[in-house]
Amino acid sequence: MHISEGxxxxxxxxxxxALAAAGISVGLKKMDPEKIPQVAVLSSAFFVASxxxxxxxxxSVHLILNGINGLLLGWLCFPSILVALALQAILFQxxxxxxxGINTVNMALPGVICYYLFSRxxxxxxxxxxxxxxxACGFLAVFLSAILVALSLVWAEGSFTEAAELxxxxxxxVMIIEGLITLFCVAFLKRVKPELLxxxxxxxxx
Numbered sequence: 001m002h003i004s005e006g007x008x009x010x011x012x013x014x015x016x017x018a019l020a021a022a023g024i025s026v027g028l029k030k031m032d033p034e035k036i037p038q039v040a041v042l043s044s045a046f047f048v049a050s051x052x053x054x055x056x057x058x059x060s061v062h063l064i065l066n067g068i069n070g071l072l073l074g075w076l077c078f079p080s081i082l083v084a085l086a087l088q089a090i091l092f093q094x095x096x097x098x099x100x101g102i103n104t105v106n107m108a109l110p111g112v113i114c115y116y117l118f119s120r121x122x123x124x125x126x127x128x129x130x131x132x133x134x135x136a137c138g139f140l141a142v143f144l145s146a147i148l149v150a151l152s153l154v155w156a157e158g159s160f161t162e163a164a165e166l167x168x169x170x171x172x173x174v175m176i177i178e179g180l181i182t183l184f185c186v187a188f189l190k191r192v193k194p195e196l197l198x199x200x201x202x203x204x205x206x
Contacts, residue, residue, distance in 0.1 A: 016102025067141030070111020138182030
């Protein structure tokens with residue numbers, strides 16, 4: 001879901017950079033020293049998951065894992081995703097430096113939204129509610145990222161309306177897959193490390 005260099009207009013790039021800077025600033029302020037290893041592991045998972053991708057026009061289809069990233073990190077997913085995207089741009093020319101800000105926002109902001117929507121629900125004592133929330137978190141995070149990428153392309157100087165529609169449709173299978181992955185991650189963590197779920201909210205054991 002990387003937007004390539006030379007696709008977006010200057011106003012979109014500037015807006016994306018400003019929003020990314022704000023999100024990263026909030027994330028860094030909330031980052032306790034003991035959270036750094038967790039941020040690094042999730043950044044690595046995001047980096048690896050995004051390496052295998054299928055190009056579609058100016059963007060691509062691949063696993064994102066921003067739902068579980070946001071669920072476990074909250075605002076810290078902004079610096080986590082930024083580092084992964086920067087390494088991908090430098091090492092593999094995925095995306096690029098000028099689009100680093102907007103790509104970060106498109107993937108990290110849905111993670112933060114899903115954190116606030118589902119971080120309490122995934123710790124619910126009822127298994128069905130917890131697992132359904134995990135699936136919804138993974139599904140919605142990718143859906144929102146696809147919408148943000150589509151809007152970024154629509155607002156570009158060129159005409160990318162058809163490409164924007166294709167990106168949303170092409171990511172429907174990814175939404176389902178990410179929902180299932182997040183569901184299994186929630187189920188596993190509730191058994192072995194329930195304190196990782198729910199951010200700073202009160203934790204409940206399964």
